[in-house]
Amino acid sequence: MIKQDFVALAPYLAVAGGIVLLMLLVSFWRSVRVMLTMTVVVLLVSLGLVGVGIGNPPHLISGFLLIDGYAALFNALFIIAAIVTALLAYGYMRGRGGEQEEFYLLLVLATLGAMTMAAAHHFAAVLLGLEILSISLYVLIGYSEEGHPPLEAALKYLVLSGVASTTMLFGMALIYNATGTLVFSELGSTDFAVPRDELYYLAGQGLLFAGIAFKLSLVPFHMWTPDVYQGAPAPVTGFLATVSKGAVFAFVLRYALITDVLAIPVMSTVLLVFAVLSMLGGNLLALLQNNVKRLLAYSSIAHIGYLLIALLAVGVLADSLIAVEASIVYLVGYFLMTLAAFGVVTVLSSSSMEVDAESIDAYTGLFWRRPLCAVIMTTALLSLTGIPLTVGFVAKFYLIATGAEGGMWLLLWALVVGSAIAVYYYMRVIFVMVQKGGGDSYTHPSVKVEGMAVLVVIGLSLILFGVYPSPLIDFVRSSIGIAGG
């Protein structure tokens, strides 16, 4: 380890040191308020360090982690999502008995795992990051101390995610068997090039991508998603839908960029099938949902399906940085609108209630009872639909432009059809919210100031980046090194 290593690792060291600090804090002085403050401070320090280091040249640390603008952008996204989750969770868990402090410790640990995946340049780093993230999530999903649904969801996620991790690990082992290396750049270089049709190599890639498809909940591997999203506490669901998927996507995109794995026809065909199935399947399955959390779960399946267009473009486009730019812009939009939608569910729920505010009845006439919540939810849903003047439109526009440049017409048709179906179920929630009357039987918990403040900020940024996206786009372009940004 040399000085430059420490400088490049500064955001990681801040989070890791923060974890130790929070752990000691929880052992000696239990106070939710102090814990929340410290969590936010630690994450903000790390975010600041990410911002400071964003212009530095790429730095590879012993072939293990590659710290560059790409990793920094993803890290910033994960840290922001973690801050939002921490603030939302505080109001959600208020008034509940039991120990709440570990929630924040696990949340920061999960963020560290996600950040590791974003910079991973070695299969061992991928696996360690993934497991830190997943193990923290198992507990976060089953965090509530009362009731069956969280534990059921946690157990489902534990078993299925464990199997998926094992599948990925076995795939990595087979790839190592075929090539003799675990480092991405060596996998991509011609010195290590193996006959690409070698059986072990292909079987390894296949198993690896099956595990990834599970973690991203792409359609043939999506069965767990609605149950886990419904059972998990609402703030955790938001974190699960954004950071967990974002981290896996950050790894896949980097892996595809460096090793050029999508140049293998079989792999890109399989991913194409996953993408089309996810776009159509996710949206069709969401149509009949009366549960808002399940509806958003299916919608997130469809959205990751859209995102695969950018991933597949890596194998098609000559300049793969365009695909990276599209992916990151899309993910920024996806993070914001998903966090906003689950955020509204969170502020309308409380962990002392039997279930979260997830039935669509809880939203009947919401506009007349909680106008601000309803407005933010409407914005988030419009953005998820991809209506102009929201960030969702900019994000989808980017995907379509990338897809058109790569001539991926089948995928674009699937995107258009999927989005058309999606209008129906997003609009249904909006119509229900503006209906007069109804919902009187439903009592919402009292207003949570910090939760609402966060939501207002996200809601405004949804519109702001939709109306005036150029600062965001310029920032992304300059960070990943597109000239003239």
Place this chain on the structure above:
Amino acid sequence: MEVVLFYIAASIALTTSILVITRTTASHALIYLIVSLLAVAVIFYLLGAPFAAALEVVIYAGAIMVLFLFVVMMLNLGPSQVAQERRWLEPRMWIGPSILTLILFFEMVYILAGTPALTSGVAVSAKEVGERLFTTYLLGVELAGFLLLAALVGSYHLGRRYMRARREEIG
């Protein structure tokens, strides 16, 4: 000759793994699991990884035994279950695992008595593993520490609920 040794160990590992998932009682399955792990340890040794082989025996076979003991202790067995336990562990049960373990034992004696027999041709000593872990893979070791911390905090939180429920049940 090494290849024959490998195939014997590999077939024992496969057979016992299948037996693990087909046994109906947990204790029988566990004994086969230990034999399976011992067979994998022999394979590691043949591959030239004596350190990994030792870890396989110490951590997997050893730790899983201890874990199983803990589970049995926490289950609070009554007299009827003790009788049932005794039935599970009757001598007939031990024949299969003993034979397989004996085969592995003779393999080990053969390997240790002769010149180092390796399928890969290169042996990696524990020192080399240690050097690698604390230079190239230092970050990995640190991250593994955080992985364990996450597991520790998580199991503490989930276990506390269980312990509290138990306490309420008792008094």
